[in-house]
Amino acid sequence: xxxxxxxxxxxxxxxxxxxxxxxxxxxxxxxxxxxxxxxxxxxxxxxxxxxxxxxxxxxxxxxxxxxxxxxxxxxxxxxxxxxxxxxxxxxxxxxxxxxxxxxxxxxxxxxxxxxxxxxxxxxxxxxxxxxxxxxxxxxxxxxxxxxxxxxxxxxxxxxxxxxxxxxxxxxxxxxxxxxxxxxxxxxxxxxxxxxxxxxxxxxxxxxxxxxxxxxxxxxxxxxxxxxxxxxxxxxxxxxxxxxxxxxxxxxxxxxxxxxxxxxxxxxxxxxxxxxxxxxxxxxxxxxxxxxxxxxxxxxxxxxxxxxxxxxxxxxxxxxxxxxxxxxxxxxxxxxxxxxxxxxxxxxxxxxxxxxxxxxxxxxxxxxxxxxxxxxxxxxxxxxxxxxxxxxxxxxxxxxxxxxxxxxxxxxxxxxxxxxxxxxxxxxxxxxxxxxxxxxxxxxxxxxxxxxxxxxxxxxxxxxxxxxxxxxxxxxxxxxxxxxxxxxxxxxxxxxx
Numbered sequence: 001x002x003x004x005x006x007x008x009x010x011x012x013x014x015x016x017x018x019x020x021x022x023x024x025x026x027x028x029x030x031x032x033x034x035x036x037x038x039x040x041x042x043x044x045x046x047x048x049x050x051x052x053x054x055x056x057x058x059x060x061x062x063x064x065x066x067x068x069x070x071x072x073x074x075x076x077x078x079x080x081x082x083x084x085x086x087x088x089x090x091x092x093x094x095x096x097x098x099x100x101x102x103x104x105x106x107x108x109x110x111x112x113x114x115x116x117x118x119x120x121x122x123x124x125x126x127x128x129x130x131x132x133x134x135x136x137x138x139x140x141x142x143x144x145x146x147x148x149x150x151x152x153x154x155x156x157x158x159x160x161x162x163x164x165x166x167x168x169x170x171x172x173x174x175x176x177x178x179x180x181x182x183x184x185x186x187x188x189x190x191x192x193x194x195x196x197x198x199x200x201x202x203x204x205x206x207x208x209x210x211x212x213x214x215x216x217x218x219x220x221x222x223x224x225x226x227x228x229x230x231x232x233x234x235x236x237x238x239x240x241x242x243x244x245x246x247x248x249x250x251x252x253x254x255x256x257x258x259x260x261x262x263x264x265x266x267x268x269x270x271x272x273x274x275x276x277x278x279x280x281x282x283x284x285x286x287x288x289x290x291x292x293x294x295x296x297x298x299x300x301x302x303x304x305x306x307x308x309x310x311x312x313x314x315x316x317x318x319x320x321x322x323x324x325x326x327x328x329x330x331x332x333x334x335x336x337x338x339x340x341x342x343x344x345x346x347x348x349x350x351x352x353x354x355x356x357x358x359x360x361x362x363x364x365x366x367x368x369x370x371x372x373x374x375x376x377x378x379x380x381x382x383x384x385x386x387x388x389x390x391x392x393x394x395x396x397x398x399x400x401x402x403x404x405x406x407x408x409x410x411x412x413x414x415x416x417x418x419x420x421x422x423x424x425x426x427x428x429x430x431x432x433x434x435x436x437x438x439x440x441x442x443x444x445x446x447x448x449x450x451x452x453x454x455x456x457x458x459x460x461x462x463x464x465x466x467x468x469x470x471x472x473x474x475x476x477x478x479x480x481x482x483x484x485x486x487x488x489x490x491x492x493x494x495x496x
Contacts, residue, residue: 031373034210035347038366041202042181053188054096054104057089057156065162074185077174079112079165083131086161090187097154104152105190106145106159107183110176111168111253113139117160121151127253129164138167140250141177144194147187159187167254171306179357196247200361204240207365210372211237217376228277229375232270239266240365263360264308268298271315275322277375278341282330309360313352320349344370389441393419393429400427404441408457409479412450422457422475447471447489448482455492 060069061077062085069087077086096104106123108114113127113136124146127139165175178184182200198205214233218226242263245251251259272295279286302311327333327341351359351367391407393400402419411418412433419427429436433452437444443455453471460472461481469481471489481489 031344031370032347035366035369038203038206038369039362041206042200042362053183053186054093055091056183056186057091059089059185060087061085062087065160074176074178074183075174077176079163079175081131082166082168083129083164086159086163088159088161088185090157090159092152092154092157092187094154097152099149101149101152103149103190104147104187106147107142107186107188108145108161108176109142109178109182109184109196110174111141111172111256112163112165112175113137113253114143115162116145118145118147118151119153119157120160121148123147123151129162130166131164133166136164136166138252138254140194141246141253141256142194142196142250144191146190157187165253167252169257169260169306171308172257172260173307173310179355179361181358195250198247201244201247203362204243204365207240207368208237208244210369211240214372214376221376221378223376223378224281225277228273228280232273232277233372233375235266235269235273236365236368239263239270242266243361260308261303264302264312265299267312267360267364268302268315269295271312271319272298274319275326278323278330278345279326282326283332284326284330309356313356313359316348316352320345320352324349341374344374347371391419391439393427394431402427404444404454405456407440407444407454408473408475408477409454410436410440410444410452420477424475445485445488445492447485448480451479453479455489458489458493461486461489461493 059072059074061072061079062069063080063083065085072086092104095101106116106118108116108126113129114125115122115129116124116126125139126143126145128135128137130136163175168175174184176184178186182196211233215230215237217223218229218233223229239262242259245259273291276286276288276291298311298315302308305311324342324345327338327345330338333341347370348364348367351363354363389404391402391404393402402421406421406423407419408422409420410433411420413428415430415432417429417431417433417436419429421427433446433450437446437452440452444452445455447453453473457473457477458471459474462470462472464470467483469483469486471479471481473479
């Protein structure tokens with residue numbers, strides 16, 4: 001593709017500097033700047049509960065309140081028989097303790113119910129834990145326990161939690177959810193708002209806006225593979241909206257798998273469609289039946305085997321490199337287009353190598369911005385090369401050279417074509433009508449789903465009534481004309 005450059009002349013030096021054209025700014029530079037901005041927004045809007053978080057020294061677990069206590073990791077916390085005790089030690093500086101210090105809260109996020117003791121004082125509940133499902137009252141997915149000022153002491157403080165998780169989904173890695181930015185068990189300044197902070201979900205929130213705009217562009221612009229593009233964008237839109245739901249409503253933790261399953265299933269559709277989109281965009285044959293089978297298998301694996309996020313993450317690790325390979329295998333893409341498409345996919349590949357929890361909550365929706373720009377690029381119709389005035393007809397192992405002026409009509413016969421000549425002779429060619437149309441000069445057009453005609457041979461367009469038409473050709477030959485092609489044929493004849 002040719003590039004057009006404007007030049008900026010520097011006064012006093014005579015130096016001319018090539019400036020980026022609008023194409024480069026719109027489709028290459030701008031998307032990456034937007035992606036960088038989306039990654040920075042959560043840091044700018046970081047919730048106060050993480051900015052003022054106090055240090056967590058150790059975490060241990062036991063089946064009984066009296067112990068024995070075993071060290072554990074929050075990202076792999078499971079309960080024997082869905083009931084147990086958790087002991088967390090926090091360090092509180094002098095400035096955060098005492099009657100004049102701001103109130104503190106214990107933030108709890110995950111698929112569990114809890115009764116909370118702080119320095120041996122019972123301070124609150126997240127639902128109501130129990131040793132069996134009948135005695136448990138499922139708590140909200142997120143909760144904040146207010147800690148009385150007189151119960152917080154300088155130095156080490158112990159949070160003791162009775163936990164139960166009878167209503168959780170066992171395909172999840174841990175009953176406590178969170179990331180390094182927003183841990184599922186943390187001590188910070190108290191807030192009465194128990195829902196996940198919207199600042200944490202600012203990336204998918206802004207992503208929803210970009211995805212809606214992208215959808216409008218797709219339905220109103222001539223782009224590559226419109227249907228597959230819509231499938232990918234709508235699946236990302238569903239996933240982003242489901243992510244935002246946690247910042248809108250602190251639902252009972254038993255419903256968490258419903259939300260997580262919706263997010264994972266939508267992203268599985270995106271992951272499976274991605275290579276099919278780039279394959280078909282590049283002119284490769286990628287059957288829709290194969291896409292449906294792969295997607296159905298992926299969703300079934302996601303929901304029934306799990307863990308959902310791990311399955312989707314693994315499939316993306318396969319589908320993104322596969323898409324890059326298909327881009328470079330494409331017979332239609334220019335070298336410049338291959339670079340642009342690969343860089344957009346590489347951005348998504350890079351985000352997969354970062355923190356997995358933040359990938360689904362934030363990184364993904366920033367990483368797809370260059371991909372959205374690629375998808376929204378209008379289809380560029382290449383100027384066709386001059387077609388030959390002679391046709392090589394292949395039939396029964398023989399090849400015959402025919403002057404295209406001698407051809408009146410070509411009729412489709414399954415995977416073959418019947419060529420009718422001015423002389424009245426009929427020749428059978430072993431190529432389809434669609435393939436024949438790409439080889440013939442511009443004066444050959446489709447006039448019926450099974451007929452091509454040489455416009456130079458048309459003498460008259462006749463209406464037979466009842467919506468039926470025909471073309472009268474030289475030598476008193478006739479050719480059927482379907483109602484859907486009448487307008488095109490009339491316009492073509494008028495221009496001759």
